[in-house]
Amino acid sequence: MNLFYSFGRAVVASVILIGAYATNDFVSAQQALPKTIRLAGPGNAEGKPFGSGTLGVLKVKSYLEDEFKKDGIAIDWQFPRGTSPAINEAFANGQLDFASYGGLPNIVGRGAGLRTRVIAGYGISPAYLVAREGSGINNIADLKGKNVSVQLGTILQLSLSEILRQAGLTEKDIQIFDLITADQISAVQSGDVDAVVGTSSVLSIVERGLGKVVFTTKGRVDPASNFGSFIVAEDFARKYPDLTQRVLQNFVKAAYYSSQEEHRDELYDIWARAGQSRASVAIDYDGDSLKERANPLLDVFYVANVQRGVQFSIDKKLIKSGFEVDAWIDRKGLEEAVTTLGYAGFWHPHDAKGAPQG
Numbered sequence: 001m002n003l004f005y006s007f008g009r010a011v012v013a014s015v016i017l018i019g020a021y022a023t024n025d026f027v028s029a030q031q032a033l034p035k036t037i038r039l040a041g042p043g044n045a046e047g048k049p050f051g052s053g054t055l056g057v058l059k060v061k062s063y064l065e066d067e068f069k070k071d072g073i074a075i076d077w078q079f080p081r082g083t084s085p086a087i088n089e090a091f092a093n094g095q096l097d098f099a100s101y102g103g104l105p106n107i108v109g110r111g112a113g114l115r116t117r118v119i120a121g122y123g124i125s126p127a128y129l130v131a132r133e134g135s136g137i138n139n140i141a142d143l144k145g146k147n148v149s150v151q152l153g154t155i156l157q158l159s160l161s162e163i164l165r166q167a168g169l170t171e172k173d174i175q176i177f178d179l180i181t182a183d184q185i186s187a188v189q190s191g192d193v194d195a196v197v198g199t200s201s202v203l204s205i206v207e208r209g210l211g212k213v214v215f216t217t218k219g220r221v222d223p224a225s226n227f228g229s230f231i232v233a234e235d236f237a238r239k240y241p242d243l244t245q246r247v248l249q250n251f252v253k254a255a256y257y258s259s260q261e262e263h264r265d266e267l268y269d270i271w272a273r274a275g276q277s278r279a280s281v282a283i284d285y286d287g288d289s290l291k292e293r294a295n296p297l298l299d300v301f302y303v304a305n306v307q308r309g310v311q312f313s314i315d316k317k318l319i320k321s322g323f324e325v326d327a328w329i330d331r332k333g334l335e336e337a338v339t340t341l342g343y344a345g346f347w348h349p350h351d352a353k354g355a356p357q358g
Contacts, residue, residue: 034240036074037064037247040087040099043079043274051079052274054122054230054294055100058254060270067250073243079274083180085153088114097236098247102155102228104318107309110328111319115234118329119248120296123255124225126218126284127159130202130211135194140167140215146194149177149184153318155226158309160197162224163215185210199226200284201276218284221292221354227305230296237330249337251296256343258294291347298331299349300357 039058043051051059058064064075078096080086084105090096091114100122110116131137137146140163150160164170177193181201187193188210196202196211205211217225230251237244258267268285272278285293306325313319338344349357 033071033243034073034097034236036076037068037243038076038078038095038097039064039247040078040080040090040096041101042083042087051077051100052271053100053125054251054255054258054296056270056274057258057267058251060273061254061257063250063253064247067246068243083151083154088112091116091233094233096233098230098232100228100230100251102226103305104155104158104309104313105153106229106231107306107313108153108318111310111313111321111323116231116328117234117237118229118231118298119237119244120230120251120255120334121298121302122228122230123258123292123294123296124221124227125199125293126216126288127156127163127197127224127226128199128202128213128218129163129195129197129215130188130205131195131214132188132191132193132205132211133209135211137195137214140164140169142214143167143195144169144173146174147177147192148174148195148197149179149187149193150197151180152176152178155228156197156199158312159217159224159226161312162308163197166224200280203280203283204276206283207277207279219288221301221350223305223308223352223354225354227302245333245336248333249340252334252337252341252343255294255296256341256346259291259346261290264290295347296334297347297349298329298334300352301350301354303329304352 039055041051041053041055043056059077068075078090080090084101087096087099087101088105088109091099091109106116106118129140135146137143143164148160150156161171164173177187179187179193181198184193184196184198184202185205188196188205196205206213230248232244257263264285267290268278268281271281303325310322310325314322351357
């Protein structure tokens with residue numbers, strides 16, 4: 001009996017000890033959670049920072065703040081003045097966990113050694129070619145020999161390359177001026193620049209009567225459209241797979257909200273917070289399918305755009321060598337999020353040229 005009693009006490013003690021270890025492990029795991037999750041994207045860096053597209057909706061709806069409040073995790077939003085190149089720099093310095101930004105800087109960052117992982121697309125947006133009044137530019141072919149401004153290192157540089165290709169031109173046929181949007185407007189006004197390639201932000205040139213749109217990908221899914229990615233730092237994804245999936249799921253929820261036609265007026269108000277006029281936002285989105293604009297799928301069209309961007313980056317010596325695109329893209333989390341949220345079949349994939357599939 002004494003032996004049995006001693007054995008029983010030993011078992012009880014072991015259970016208590018295991019429980020203590022488990023509790024300590026749980027406490028350690030809780031303590032190991034980050035105090036802050038840091039996200040970035042292009043947007044308005046002045047005053048109260050705010051982002052555009054799905055990221056802007058994710059912020060205004062406080063999906064992440066609500067999701068992680070119970071964990072005591074704060075959300076840090078960053079919309080740097082230097083836009084995409086600045087986001088790459090922040091990743092390199094370990095100052096970011098997630099970002100939603102243009103495809104070319106995503107690619108350049110990865111090619112330069114940034115340890116990132118693509119977990120969703122951010123959809124597409126139109127590229128606009130705006131010509132200065134009196135420049136003599138009425139179509140893409142008229143760009144030959146002209147001064148054209150585009151912000152180098154951004155997705156717009158890749159869009160410009162595709163726009164020129166459609167007219168049988170290359171960057172060698174034009175003089176490129178690397179300017180941010182505010183400086184582009186001044187350069188057009190002074191006559192130093194003949195045309196600008198940009199997002200809807202350059203529509204302010206048209207609003208002021210300084211220029212006209214001579215080409216745009218608006219209204220269609222086109223290889224010259226702006227595309228981008230929602231990416232995560234590999235270290236964060238490896239260390240916090242559950243948190244990564246929760247962030248992604250809320251990003252997809254914001255993409256779904258951004259795709260609803262009944263939200264269109266509200267969405268215009270939200271996106272106008274990123275620094276451009278509501279009128280410009282309306283011109284940019286009117287007549288477009290919100291579902292197409294916010295489509296997060298990592299489909300054949302997305303992959304073809306990335307592959308084209310990799311080759312462009314090599315040709316322009318933005319990166320020394322290519323990398324395996326499929327190894328960079330992680331579709332598992334997105335597929336799980338779409339299924340869990342009940343969105344399966346809501347967004348449609350596209351082929352390499354932008355035509356709908358399925």
